[in-house]
Amino acid sequence: MTPTGSPEAAGNPGPAGSLEGKVALVTGASRGIGLAAAAALRDQGARVVITSRSEERAKEAAAELGxxxxxxxxxxxxxxxARxxxxxxxxxxxRLDVLVNNAGTNPAYGPVxxxxxxxxxKTMDVNLWAPILWTSLAVRAWMGEHGGSVVNTASIGGYSVAADVGVYHVSKAALIHLTKQLALELAPAVRVNAIAPGVVRTRLAEALWQGERETKVAAATPLGRIGEPEDIGAAVAFLAGDAARWITGETLVVDGGQLLGPGAV
Structure with a gap:
C-alpha cells in the first residue's frame, strides 16, 4: 500500500527517471554543479528555479540554459x-517537487x-544551516503534504581528512549525517539523499585542480580524469527522480574512484 504522503501518491510517478511535470528549485546554481544540476533536471522534464546571491547573475544563468x-x-x-x-x-x-541544496562555500583555509x-x-551557515532552512521551507510549503525529493551537495571530503580544508570537510561530514537525520524525520512523504562529488572542474574547487594539479589528480583517479559538473548533475537528476523512489538517507559518491586509492583528496 502506498502511503498517502509519498511522491508516488502525488499522482505523478511517470516513467523511471522522468521528472515530467515536476518543479525543482536549485540553490547556488549560477555556475558549476548547481547549473549542471538545473540543466539535468530540465532535460528530464522539470521546470526549474535557480538561485544565486545576485539576482542579475541568477537570471543570466537561467537565460544561458534557456x-x-x-x-x-x-x-x-x-x-x-529563501522564504x-x-x-x-x-x-x-x-508545486515544488525537488529541492537541491547546492549552495556551498569554503573561506576557512588552513589548519582547523x-x-x-x-x-x-560562515562555512557552517552556508554548508549546513542553509540546507536545513531551505528544506524546512520546502516541506512546509508543499512537500510535507504532497511528497517530494531533497538532494544535498556534500563532498568526498566528508569521508576523509586533508590539510588546509578541515573546516569544510567537517561541514560536509555533518551534512552527510544531516541527510540521514532528515530522511528519517521526513519519511515517507519526502526522500532526502546527498551526492558526494570528488574533485570537479568548478570555481570552488580550483585550488585542487588548477595547473599541474589536474594531471596529478587525474593520474591518481581510477577513471583517469577529474569530474565535470555534468557528471554530478546527472547524479542529482537520478536521485531526484522516480528511478530512485526507494532510496532515502543515502549519499552517492561520484568521484571517479578517487576515494579508492592513495590519491584521495
Missing amino acids: GAIEGFGAHATDEAA ACVEHTVATYG IDQDHARFT
Whole structure:
C-alpha cells in the first residue's frame, strides 16, 4: 500500500527517471554543479528555479540554459529571501517537487586550530544551516503534504581528512549525517539523499585542480580524469527522480574512484 504522503501518491510517478511535470528549485546554481544540476533536471522534464546571491547573475544563468528555467536572487542563508523564493516557486508553478541544496562555500583555509569564528560560522551557515532552512521551507510549503525529493551537495571530503580544508570537510561530514537525520524525520512523504562529488572542474574547487594539479589528480583517479559538473548533475537528476523512489538517507559518491586509492583528496 502506498502511503498517502509519498511522491508516488502525488499522482505523478511517470516513467523511471522522468521528472515530467515536476518543479525543482536549485540553490547556488549560477555556475558549476548547481547549473549542471538545473540543466539535468530540465532535460528530464522539470521546470526549474535557480538561485544565486545576485539576482542579475541568477537570471543570466537561467537565460544561458534557456527553456523552463527561471533565475531568482536569494542568498542561501537569508531566511527572508529563501522564504520568498520558495513561496514564489509554489505560487508561480503550483508545486515544488525537488529541492537541491547546492549552495556551498569554503573561506576557512588552513589548519582547523588557526580558523577564526567568523570563517567557521560562515562555512557552517552556508554548508549546513542553509540546507536545513531551505528544506524546512520546502516541506512546509508543499512537500510535507504532497511528497517530494531533497538532494544535498556534500563532498568526498566528508569521508576523509586533508590539510588546509578541515573546516569544510567537517561541514560536509555533518551534512552527510544531516541527510540521514532528515530522511528519517521526513519519511515517507519526502526522500532526502546527498551526492558526494570528488574533485570537479568548478570555481570552488580550483585550488585542487588548477595547473599541474589536474594531471596529478587525474593520474591518481581510477577513471583517469577529474569530474565535470555534468557528471554530478546527472547524479542529482537520478536521485531526484522516480528511478530512485526507494532510496532515502543515502549519499552517492561520484568521484571517479578517487576515494579508492592513495590519491584521495
